[in-house]
Amino acid sequence: MTDTRYLLELAESAALEAGQAIMKVYRSGEFSAMIKPDKSPVTKADRNSQAILLERLGKTNLPIISEEGADIEFGKRKFWEYYWLIDPLDGTKEFISGNGEFTVNIALVRRDMPAGGVIYLPCTDAMYTGSKETGVYKREKGKLTVFPPRAERNRLENLLERRRITVAVSRSHLSADTKIFVSRFQHATLRPAGSSMKFMMLLENRADIYPRMGTTMEWDTAAGHAILNASNRGVYQQDMGSELRYNKPDLRNPYFIAM
Structure with missing residues (x-):
């Protein structure tokens, strides 16, 4: 039996420490980056955050998959019951640009579905935590906000019928296919943001769909x-038939719709 509450408390502490290390680099203005083989940038802040998360979460003896260390063969990881899935610095491009829209992401995954999550925004000191066991809440500068679950989930067909809608979109990766999808709505207001902040815009009702x-x-x-x-x-996957799944042989996601 895995104690989700205890594990997420540990993840919160790890995210906070990693965020402090990121901010130390951010305030120094040392934004130089190396380009990885996949053409994405990695900075000193990514590496420092990674080291802290691996050390802190490693004490749980659960396996870890990380953006900066995603080379574990599927033949080994496919048998995992629980594991950590982390992004030490989500929004490296936002970090380098200096706009503050970057996060530390920590997920506790059970088999192929996320069981709990922590998202920390270092620039605003906002920590979002959620699981079925703990509920969903945000801590920001000493203030606690609890988010009760929706009475029912949104349906895409209902959103398409609305006259006006707010759409969260990526600040750095707004694709042509995303623009085509958005054009299906009668009047869509785009709200760009970096990193996993877009998911939290849905949580806080600052956007209707992502x-x-x-x-x-x-x-x-x-x-x-x-x-x-x-x-x-x-x-959800693009066809709205099922949700995203995890620990796949290929760790890339298909197109998705969050709402």
């Missing part, structure tokens, strides 16, 4: 997915 028709990885979505699920929201 479509992502572009490449993302499992560590980009798992923490936000867990929090949204615990609030009776979902992150």
Whole structure:
């Protein structure tokens, strides 16, 4: 039996420490980045956050998949019951640009679905946590906000019928396919944001839907997915037939719609 509450408390502490390390680099203005083989940037802040998360979460003896260490063979990890799925610095491009829209993402995954999530925004000191066992809440500068679950989930057909809708979109990766999807709505107001902040815009009712028709990885979505699920929201595959799944042979996500 896994104690989700205890594990998420540990994840919160780890995210806070990692966020402090990120902010130390951020305030120094040392934004130089190396380009990884997949053409994405990695900075000193990514590496420092990674080291802290691996050390802190490693004490739980649960396996870890991370953006900066995603080379574990599927033949080994497919048997995992519980594991951590982490992004030490989600929104590296936002970090480098200096706009503050970056996060630390930690998800506790059971088999192929996220069981709990922690998202920390270092620049605003906002910590979002969610699971079925703990409920969903946000701590920001000493204030606690609890998010009761929705009475029922939104349906895409209902959103398409609304005259006006607010759509969360990626600040750095707004694809042509996403624009085509958004054009289906009568009047859509786009609200750009970086990193997993877009999932939390749904949680706080600052956006109605977040479509992502572009490449993302499992560590980009798992923490936000867990929090949204615990609030009776979902992150669905493009056909709306099922939700995203995790620990796949290929860790890339298909196109998805969160709402």
